[in-house]
Amino acid sequence: MPIEDRGDAYLVTHALAKDTLSRLRDIETEQVSFRKGLVKLGRICGYEIIDGRMETEYVEIETPLEATMGERVKGLDDVVIINVLRAATPFVEGLLKAFPRARQGVISASRDEEAGRDENGTFPITIDYVKLPEITEDDTVIVADPMLATGSTMNAVLEHVIANSTDPEHLIVLSAVSAPEGLLRVSEAVPEADLLTVAIDDHLDENGFIVPGLGDAGDRAFRTT
16 A cells, blocks of 8 residues: 555555655755755655545546546645645645645644743744635645654644635645654644545654754755754
8 A cells, every 4th residue: 555554653664765765864855856856755655545535437538449437536626735845846746746735824834932832742833924725625635844743843734724724535644754753743633634645754853943853954955054
C-alpha cells in the first residue's frame, strides 16, 4: 500500500518518497538540491493523494482508431492547496505539478522561539497574513508544511482554514517529517483532518525540533539562518 494507516497518521510509503526524504535529511545536501528535493517530494505526495484519496470515473473517448472506455480522476478541479509560509513553498511547487488547476491559499505563521514552549509543550504562534480561496464541501483541501513538530503552527493554521470554509470532502494535513507529539496534538484538536506524512520521527528535543528530523527546512531551502 502506498499509503499506510498508522493510527494517528497515514504514512506515504512510496520508495521514491523515502529515497528523496533520505537525501533531504543528509547534512551534505546543499540548498539547490534541498529545494529540488522538496519539490520532488511534494510531487510524489500529490500523486499518492490522487491514488489513495480520489476516485476515478469511466468516460467514453475516441481514439484515432475507434471509440473506447477510459478512466479519469474525479475532483481534480476541486482541490485547494494551503501554503504555510515559508518552508512549504517548494513543497507546494511539487504539489502543483500533481494538481496544476488547484486553487491556492497562503497563511504566514511562525512560532515564537524565544518564548519557548509552555507547560503543554506548545509555542505561541503569530499569524501575519491569511489569504484563502473559497472552500466548498466538494473540495479536497491540502494544508502543506514540511515539518509537523509540536503541532502549534498547524493547529493555528487549521483554525483559520476551518473558520473560513464549509466542511470539505477531504481535509489533509501533509508533511514530510512529523513528530509523534505533534501528530497527537493535531489529531486531538482537528479529528476530521487526515494527517499524511512521509516519516514519523522519534521525538522532539528540548527546543521543539524534530529528531532525527532534517534541520530547519526553511533555512536550508532559502539559505538563511
